[in-house]
Amino acid sequence: VDNLLTLLLIPLASVFGMELYVMLVTGELKRVWLSAAATNVQFNLVTLVASVTLLVTLGVAYIITRRKPVYLLDFVCYKAPDRLKSSHEWFNQHSAKVPTFSEQSLEFQSKIMDRSGIGNEAYLPDGVRQYPADKSMASARAEAEMVMFGAMDMLFAQTGIKPRDVDILIVNCSLFNPTPSLSAMLVNHYKMRSDCLTYNLAGMGCSAGVIAIQLAKELLQVYPRSRCVVLSTENITQNWYFGNDRSMLIPNCLFRIGGAAIYLTRRDRWRAKYELLHTVRTHKGANDQAFHCVYQMEDELGNVGIKLAKELMAVAGEALKANITQLGPLVLPVSEQILFFFNLVVRKVFRNKKLRPYIPDFGRAFEHFCIHTGGKGVIDEIERQLKLGPELTKPSKDTLQRFGNTSSSSIWYILANIETFRGVRRGDRVWQIAFGSGFKCNSAVWRALRTF
Known part of the structure; x- marks a missing residue:
């Protein structure tokens, strides 16, 4: 048009x-x-x-x-083979075999698992499941190939597009970045065209999935006739921690195998599922505390892992406030914006410290919420801060329970859960919100173009 x-x-x-x-x-x-x-x-x-x-x-x-619309034609979420399911019992027994874990660390991990909100069917890679663990480059590549090729095969089969039809390919994986890159691995495996534009986003944490979507949106403005595939994943094999620093043991209990492939274009609106309305990115990296709250490092004995600082939840809360301050005017009804404005004036201009900040009712702006499955505490905190009802956060909690924290791909597993169990009607608005190292809080807003 x-x-x-x-x-x-x-x-x-x-x-x-x-x-x-x-x-x-x-x-x-x-x-x-x-x-x-x-x-x-x-x-x-x-x-x-x-x-x-x-x-x-x-x-x-x-x-x-004017900005041209970007459409999501379809997406898929990778499901690992059943042999990789890792129950709480298996996790505790397997961890007990590792000689470097102290009794206190084993007890701590067991408690975290019980409180994590993750069930007994989330997946761990072969390199972690075997004893002794195999953290080699070959093992990490095998995990990456299993997830990426599996997701891409599903996407090609479901959409009918061929690998040589892909004009733009974007891969995001924070912790595993070999040479050649993961995007080059896909180009080689599927024999994609030599003029396919490829991008590899690294080190950007669990919110990199939204960053990849925004990059796709910008590229599709420049290349309007292109077909774009985004693949969001994470790699666990080389980042399993075998030390005794509690702040670095938590990721062992939360992160699990996952990957999602998304097909975007500016064409074929008639068969698209969603239209991308907004992407809003917030980066708090200028603050030292925010920058260091999710940090890859070595412990005193040289064991590499990801440290989650105790200030993480407070930092995430501040990032969320900054993000919704930008997002609110784009999505909230005028009545909610007026209430928010008057509350702000009374508190700031008239210095009324007794008046609590007004939290807009985002339930009036969105029908569905995809909250990054960073853990039960993360979802509960967002539910509390945004005053969301349990029915709105249930898909996120159910996805956490089934698949664990699949990092940047988690928001797509949640959307798949919503489509399967709740259903999406034409005109429904979906808010995907994710947090990541740096520290970042990123949002993507979609509108359903049909009922399914």
Whole structure:
């Protein structure tokens, strides 16, 4: 539609401009002006010409400069083989075999598992499940290939597109970044075209899935006829921690295998599932505490792992507030924005410290919430801060229980859960919100284009 309007308006404006130029050169414009003056319609003629010129100019400018819609045609979530399911009992027994874990560490991990909200069917890779663990590059590559190839095979089968149809490929994986890159691994495996634009996002944490979607959105503005595939995943094999620092043991209890492949384009609206409305990114990395609250490092004995600082929840809360401050004006009803504004004025201008900050009702802006499965505590905290009902956070908790924390792909597992068990109606709005190292809080907002 946008291209059709552009094709119609630009020639119209060109013809109109050329006609005025010819009339000016031949003297016809002067004769029309004198005739208008003689018949007292000079002012009306000037008004008409100016109005038409302004309307055509504004129309062309709007069509050329407006952001073009991006559509999600389909997505898939990888499901690992049943042999990789890892129950709480298996986790405790397997951890007890590791000689480097102290009794206190084993007890601590067992308690974290019990409180994590993760069930007995989440998946761990072969390199971690075997004893002794295999943290080699080959083992990590095997995990990456299993997840990425599995997700891509599902996407190609479900959508009917072929690997050589892909024009843009974006892969995000925070902790495993070999050479050649993961995106190059896909190009080689599927024999993609040599002119396929590939990108590999690394080290950006659990919110990198939204970053990849925003990058896809920007690229599709430049390459409007392209087909884009985003693959979001994480790799566990080389990042399993075998020391006794409690803050670094927590990721062992939370992170599990997962990956999602998403097909985006600006074409084929008629068969798309969602339209991307907004992406909002918040980065608190300028603050030292925020920067270090999720940090890959070595402990005193040289064991590499991810440290989750005790300030993490407070930092996440501040990042969430900053993010919804940007997102609110884009999605909230006017009534909610007015209430928020007056509350802010009373608290800041009149310095009324007794008045609590007004939390907008985001339940009026969205029908579905996909909250990153960082852990039961993370979901509970967002539920509390945004005053969401249990029914709105249930898909996130159910996904955490079934698949664990699958990092950047978790928001897609939640959306799949919503589609399967709740259903999505045409016009429904979906809010995907994720947190990641740096520290970042990123949001993506979608609108359903059909009922399914």
